[in-house]
Amino acid sequence: MAMLLPPINLRRRLLCPRCGMLTDERKPACVHCGYHISQRQRRELIRERKRKKKNAALVFVGIFLALIFAFSRIAP
Numbered sequence: 751m752a753m754l755l756p757p758i759n760l761r762r763r764l765l766c767p768r769c770g771m772l773t774d775e776r777k778p779a780c781v782h783c784g785y786h787i788s789q790r791q792r793r794e795l796i797r798e799r800k801r802k803k804k805n806a807a808l809v810f811v812g813i814f815l816a817l818i819f820a821f822s823r824i825a826p
């Protein structure tokens with residue numbers, strides 16, 4: 751289960767809009783291709799990431815509940 755969670759060092763990373771690689775959100779440009787990410791774009795990417803994280807958490811809770819449900823039916 752722990753393998754499904756992203757490593758801590760990925761928390762401050764953004765997906766570069768140009769090359770699609772993970773880059774440091776504190777740096778003004780992509781560390782891979784040098785693409786300059788504007789403040790506005792950065793904010794949008796961070797917002798997007800938070801939304802994705804929320805969705806991932808909901809999926810995780812859903813799987814967890816499904817497992818509990820499945821086990822409660824198996825158990826005597």
Ligand SMILES: [Zn+2]
Nearest residue numbers: 766769780783
């Ligand atoms: Zn890039």
